[in-house]
Amino acid sequence: MEAITYTSSELMCINAARLLRDGDVVFVGVGLPNLACNLARRTHAPNLQMIYEAGVIGARPSRLPLSIGDPTLVSGAASVCGMYDIFSLYLQRGNVDVGFLGGAQIDRFGNINATVIGDYGKPKVRLPGSGGSQEIAAWANRCYIITPHQKRRFPEKVDFTTSAGFLHGRTEREASGVRGKGPLVVVTNLGLMEPDENGELILTALHPGCTVEQVRENTGWSVKTAASIRQTEPIQQNDLQLLREELDPQGIYLKGGG
């Protein structure tokens, strides 16, 4: 039998899908999170509820949405409401189980920067900003982050805290009284990082063929490793097939090394 090959994006997407439970209500973003959710719904989580910040509940996209407000999210959905309602009645009220987050920088305590590189008033690089992520990071019961493992993306400390991870430590987030448990897993192309008892992201799993050294080289702080580092399940052909033939046939999000 010949070895299965896949891109880093496919690897991250499939590992993200594995984090979802049947029946989860997921606040979905475009790109890999959208693919991960659709993959999970087609496999182990048929009752996954996908909701979008545009105000769509129970979406069943029949094509890959380029934008988070694509009409395919509406056709066949269970419900549509305004944005004030989606953020208040669903997210703030506590009806969202899972939120996906991403950003230009994720730091040692899982804090996310999607706003600026450099000084806020005179930004070196002006990024898109929060969108829904400030509230998703605070109020979704569980948050997951999907991002390629690169040193510039994993600084010791973010330039700007767009969305709260564990701030300077788990106790600080808990003291703030926000309802969500914060970022529980960071899925990268090398493995998985999870917060330890202090809320610091540590390496807990490696993908097949990846090494602790690679992770160290590509993380902006001296990353700790779990007592025993798991290896993630090998990628299955049927998952790749679903992604390539049905979910992203043009490879818009999956071709890239992500």
Added chain:
Amino acid sequence: MEAITYTSSELMCINAARLLRDGDVVFVGVGLPNLACNLARRTHAPNLQMIYEAGVIGARPSRLPLSIGDPTLVSGAASVCGMYDIFSLYLQRGNVDVGFLGGAQIDRFGNINATVIGDYGKPKVRLPGSGGSQEIAAWANRCYIITPHQKRRFPEKVDFTTSAGFLHGRTEREASGVRGKGPLVVVTNLGLMEPDENGELILTALHPGCTVEQVRENTGWSVKTAASIRQTEPIQQNDLQLLREELDPQGIYLKGGG
């Protein structure tokens, strides 16, 4: 020609209708206010906008609604929204020109009691309560009151202020910063009372055949009279015809002495 005869309810209804201007957005109640609005819309105010606390905008009832939530208010209406929206987006936002109010007691300064006779904690008579009137009285640009002229209905001071008139005087209402101008006219079966510069209700007009003495006998305080008391326009046959033949054919609200 023979004299035109009518009930006190018809008299009050027609005089209330005359207070409405074409294009007014009216927060309508059931009973006489509803009839007055429909009469105005069929006569001098074809662009009158009737909105109901149930969340109906631009209603065109084809039958007389018994309740304020009758389905005839919805069929053919321009828009329907929830109650939070009708009270916030329309009334609190300042989109309502006219509100109609009523109550068991209206006092010298136009304050209204629709809550209790006697002590609130141990009521002698428990009345329905505010419903929408507390906010209508405060936030509608103009308020009108329709009520039969009886001593018990016009005490010097209400037992309970369900809805604000001019409190203890016009300056007190103005100081409170509420947006509405308060009760501008009280329509009774004897005439019209309007607030003077201090916000005290004084007699400003009499219906044909009614006297100042009748008003004095039926008001719970020594009611002042305007420098010159107007006489209201005589009732026209065509208004009565509309009311009796089309708007309240069974005389549910119009038969009574009101």
Added chain:
Amino acid sequence: MTKLCSLKEAIAEYVHDGDLLYAAGFTHLIPFAAGHEIIRQGRRNLTLARATPDLIYDQMVAAGCAKKLIFSYIGNPGVGSLRIVRSELEAGRLEWEEYSHFGMISRLQAGAAGLPFIPMNQTAAPDLEANNPNIRRVKDPYTGREVVTVPPLHPDVAIIHVQRADQNGNSQIWGILGEQKEVAFAAKKVIITAEEIVDESVIRSDPNRTLIPDLIVSAVCCVPHCAHPSYTQGYYDRDNVFYLNWDKITESPEATQAWLQEWVYGVKDAEEYWQKLGEETHERLKVTPAFASSVNYGKY
């Protein structure tokens, strides 16, 4: 995951003695059949919350289900007073908590939005605020002026009648919406009673019409005519004759109890109640169809 069950099962499982219950619906879609089932199952010490208690709570109070009432207008809409509720309040046998409509609905909005309070502009009417410690004030951090606040209301269980729902609980309502959406999201548990259970494809062909999503629904019951003597827009008319009769019936406690015996304890469910009303009433409440113009969502 279907949540279909009988109304009897839903009440037995989700409505308990001492609960804070909100049977939703402003004049429209009032779930009378659910109120009757609660009476039959003998629930006690309920706190009954509704902007307008209407006949459904007058009947539940008459049947001894209630300990307390939370309301903003107690009347028999278009008829007069709610005699049972009124006499119980005047006799001091029923606790109460009172708001204006906007205060009541704002409590639900705060509960639905997951907020600890909602601000309202001042009304200059002091007495209700003076008599209800839940009505407070806070200073607007921008103008420095005070606004009035109410805390969230989170009913233990909400009962919401709708025109149509799928078996998972995605529910569509048209006509007067009252406080239905806010109550559903504010409550801890939601029981849906529907005139019709439809295939999810019917619901999903018009997602903007779905007011209540399945993810907050605990039980879905198919209960045609559930709202009588209230009404369901497009399905049957409001039974104004009954609202007028209730005013007579409740003039005497005996007549009231006799009515409960005959129409609630004496029937097994909503279907038997509806049949008992008879042909002539069915005819009187029939509605001539009038359909909404078509709307194209498009296949994407």
Added chain:
Amino acid sequence: MTKLCSLKEAIAEYVHDGDLLYAAGFTHLIPFAAGHEIIRQGRRNLTLARATPDLIYDQMVAAGCAKKLIFSYIGNPGVGSLRIVRSELEAGRLEWEEYSHFGMISRLQAGAAGLPFIPMNQTAAPDLEANNPNIRRVKDPYTGREVVTVPPLHPDVAIIHVQRADQNGNSQIWGILGEQKEVAFAAKKVIITAEEIVDESVIRSDPNRTLIPDLIVSAVCCVPHCAHPSYTQGYYDRDNVFYLNWDKITESPEATQAWLQEWVYGVKDAEEYWQKLGEETHERLKVTPAFASSVNYGKY
């Protein structure tokens, strides 16, 4: 009272230099044709507010209409960054005021509801609050815990694209609703652009579908395809190809200005713009019909 007029007339009368403008629509129903007309009429010093500035504001900024931006997410949805807006911000040539989506929408909700502020629960993310004096705190009068607040936003004028409206401005929308309702009620003036002007009987056959009532509308313009390259649910698809192309076009200021010359200054109105797009694009954006299930309101 009909409010029908051409888009050209509506912009001339209701959009002035220095205004705070909100062109509504979250990805869906973005009124590009109105943005182009504003560019053609040479408005200056506008404060442009949108949760997602999208290409419409990238184009208006490129054309020199804007002094300031109020936003919560600046990106080319699904593609990347908004190059023009981004470079103007980085160069310090454009003022800005920033919120999270919820903060932005809450400002509109407060404006629509006539409230001096709206509370939001804390998010534990400190930096935006530290950099925006409009984001404040107030103590919840019930728990004593602090909540975050934003003040109302009251645009001088809102432009809202809808599927259908009657000549008075009663407007119906389906598909993604975004912040359309909140913007309309928050604004001082509302311009409606509609794919179709329909008889009021069409609107009144389905009042629950009416999101915006005539009484807050100043002008009604019939502008088919107004939203391209955004979309109108059920009428035409989103032109993702254009969103991708814009990313290329805006790599050079020259190409950007050339595009404005050809597609905005070079055409007289939305109709000419649409025709200029050509058959092949029209074909590509065609939508196969899919209708909502019927709804019976009944004659009452």
